[in-house]
Amino acid sequence: MPTKAIRRRQYHGEIDDSKDEHLNIYQSDSLRETLLAEHDFKDKSTEDSSQKGQWKIWDKKRREPFCLTYLSQLVNNCIRWIASIVVTSGSLLGRLLCPQSTNQSRKYDKQILLPFSPLQEERLQYLKQRMNVSFDISRVDHQDALKQLWKLAYPQRELPPLKSEKWKEMGWQGADPSTDFRSGGFLSLENLIFFAKHYPDSFQRLLHKRDGRRSEFEYPFTAAGINISFMLTQMLGLQPDGQETKVGNHFLELLELDEMAFDHLYCVAFQLLDTHWLSKHATYMEFNEILKSTLAELEKELLLERVFKIADLPAYRLLNR
Known part of the structure; x- marks a missing residue:
């Protein structure tokens, strides 16, 4: 059975000549903006020179000894767990521990953001x-x-x-x-x-x-x-x-x-x-x-x-x- 040929639109210049126009789902509703446009993405490369020429997903090496890292994570998770209980209780102590709940920049977020x-x-x-x-x-x-x-x-x-x-x-x-x-x-x-x-x-x-x-x-x-x-x-x-x-x-x-x-x-x-x-x-x-x-x-x-x-x-x- 022959495969159905799909016609694809030419992508340059048919919709909008502006290649740098942003496709921002939170700011623009115009359907006349450049579809699939390239965003204004600056060259922000901060790679360490030792990594050039290497393409890898994840470096498994840790900079801290395992026991110190594990203990740090354990203590931090305990603090976050206690803070979440106190905050959800609505107590004065919770408000003192997590003052960021009153931060105006987070007024859209009803949940306390923990460390x-x-x-x-x-x-x-x-x-x-x-x-x-x-x-x-x-x-x-x-x-x-x-x-x-x-x-x-x-x-x-x-x-x-x-x-x-x-x-x-x-x-x-x-x-x-x-x-x-x-x-x-x-x-x-x-x-x-x-x-x-x-x-x-x-x-x-x-x-x-x-x-x-x-x-x-x-x-x-x-x-x-x-x-x-x-x-x-x-x-x-x-x-x-x-x-x-x-x-x-x-x-x-x-x-x-x-x-x-x-x-x-x-x-x-x-x-x-x-x-x-x-x-x-x-x-x-x-x-x-x-x-x-x-x-x-x-x-x-x-x-x-x-x-x-x-x-x-x-x-x-x-x-x-």
């Missing part, structure tokens, strides 16, 4: 370090990562040059994929590779648009993935100007249990976006609206009391159909 544990702080800083790495096509490890994504996406096809019209088939907005990374940085490429390696069935379904009745003008797969990476960091308050929120703090609890929680959450978000896309019979011009509704639902799921790990999210089951 981070040492492990949470460590993993949060590492995630932010990953966010600060800009994609650099001159780096061999970044070139290798891009080539790895192609091989995972098309294992039976020949690897094209780093600049080729064939990259558009994967959903890049031009023949040079490196021009699409300004919003998500190298983290967004890591997210795509993680998706392809850990959830290959879902990755292939979304890449090849195999589920449901597709739109005449489909969203470009990889460009959408870069937007998802960036918007998740906004939702969780991970950007430099982000505020500490209840959903962000709860995510840190998940990160404490799983150092790759952000990458798993990314995969859930991508699959959930495609599910919303199909259920609403959306078209290319509605991508921003679908992205907003996807992240709004994901935020609600992250705040459910029964969610202790990413696999507990109701939307996680979509990845294992």
